[in-house]
């Protein structure tokens with residue numbers, strides 16, 4: 001089984017989000033980067049399949065050289081090799097087009113991606129990728145079993161889940177549940193050493209037209225101060241929620 | 249030219265999300281000086297959409313689409329968009345909407361902006377405001393393809409009644425074989441989902457253990473609310489993963505969010521910040537949640553919540 005795992009390199013979840021003085025771009029000053037949390041779940045699932053059924057795992061990122069630590073980390077966790085498409089991603093469509101180009105030549109059975117990345121939250125790479133490749137696609141996947149070339153998967157729906165079946169080739173957009181938190185992988189020393197010797201191929205992007213463009217950012221308004229209600233004044237709280245906030 | 253929205257039903261009835269995209273689509277169509285077409289699958293009373301502004305209602309009746317087949321529906325959407333010469337396509341941000349929109353984008357090679365929170369900032373160029381960085385910021389995104397796809401953030405716009413012409417037209421098409429089949433659906437019955445709830449009651453590690461969740465459930469029951477929890481609570485197995493809300497869990501955009509024994513870590517707040525009114529009950533006056541909440545009580549959940557439940561019950565009987 002040949003698996004491709006899409007890895008997004010994103011600001012750490014505790015990062016303060018600031019923009020450059022003209023609000024044109026994200027201010028990366030002092031920001032730590034991590035593997036997108038959703039991608040960690042799919043990578044751990046890919047490792048699990050590799051150990052159980054046998055598979056090769058390639059990780060891929062569309063990004064500039066700064067993203068390489070995330071690819072090295074993924075290889076330290078156990079991916080066999082890595083590809084970096086050398087481009088600052090313009091939008092999710094662009095990323096999907098670049099990855100599709102690789103998948104057309106290398107052909108994978110299974111492509112994993114996180115449901116969304118926590119920076120731009122576009123939620124479009126896996127779906128667009130599957131459509132461009134004409135692969136089957138399951139979104140918001142929270143459970144997956146593979147038998148031969150058939151996947152039985154659970155996807156999250158509003159108020160429950162749904163069990164789906166699909167054949168390879170298949171794109172899975174995953175999240176927690178696909179792997180449990182406790183089964184996430186942390187690289188060990190040996191893995192880190194081995195990762196240094198693994199191949200990280202750097203490829204140039206293909207030409208594509210721009211579908212969307214970023215026109216700048218704004219920060220949400222500061223919250224007005226919290227109104228404090230005494231613990232023995234529950235009637236006061238109910239009154240505020242009813243008459244002032246009008247939510248009950 | 250037209251604006252096209254997908255109005256989804258659940259068991260034949262329109263969900264609030266559907267009425268919200270129709271309301272939004274109508275305003276957008278007016279701004280573009282064009283009409284709004286809504287399409288819907290297996291709806292009991294499609295004509296309802298006219299009251300929210302649909303000028304044309306394209307109805308599809310097909311048993312094969314009674315379970316949600318994203319690719320098949322995306323294909324239908326693309327066909328209708330072509331037939332109706334739709335320049336903007338709007339989909340909601342439900343689990344199904346988020347599955348559908350990128351497929352349509354791929355099929356039509358159209359620019360797509362998800363999590364859009366209001367009407368476009370400008371039409372020429374077409375610029376929308378969308379949530380980014382997990383609710384910590386907004387991005388202005390220009391969509392420059394001929395066809396533009398918008399994923400409307402939940403509860404961002406609201407539902408408005410406006411008269412539309414409501415001309416109905418049946419649409420039938422040969423469905424493609426999509427390769428993904430639904431085997432079964434596990435719907436939590438008798439429970440309101442976090443996605444659909446107007447009110448969400450959430451519990452954190454401050455509740456000390458799963459045996460105390462009766463408090464959360466009882467409070468949710470009086471308020472007709474969904475129950476949710478912080479990440480450690482689901483990691484510890486006190487509650488199912490489906491209740492985990494926050495940056496790496498489910499997003500919440502309810503009218504009212506009540507957090508009990510939740511500290512308000514940045515990752516938790518990122519995921520629930522789109523809620524309109526936030527109430528916090530926490531023993532620690534320094535808990536970060538108080539900085540982002542609208543109403544706060546410093547107090548012990550085990551004392552405050554039982555009294556709140558009892559008083560709300562009284563309030564409900566008086567106000568019903």
Ligand SMILES: Cc1cc2nc3c(=O)[nH]c(=O)nc-3n(C[C@H](O)[C@H](O)[C@H](O)COP(=O)(O)OP(=O)(O)OC[C@H]3O[C@@H](n4cnc5c(N)ncnc54)[C@H](O)[C@@H]3O)c2cc1C
Nearest residue numbers: 452453454478479494495496509510511513516531532549
């Ligand atoms: C990559 C990453 C992603 C994450 N994603 C998420 C996410 O999506 N969602 C999420 O929730 N967290 C997430 N977290 C975890 C987050 O950082 C916090 O650890 C978590 O939200 C804390 O949960 P909590 O508030 O329940 O527990 P705690 O932080 O332990 O807070 C418990 C609170 O309960 C209060 N308390 C104690 N006893 C009582 C009582 N009797 N009555 C009332 N109050 C009481 C305490 O004062 C305290 O404020 C993430 C972390 C990381 C690193």
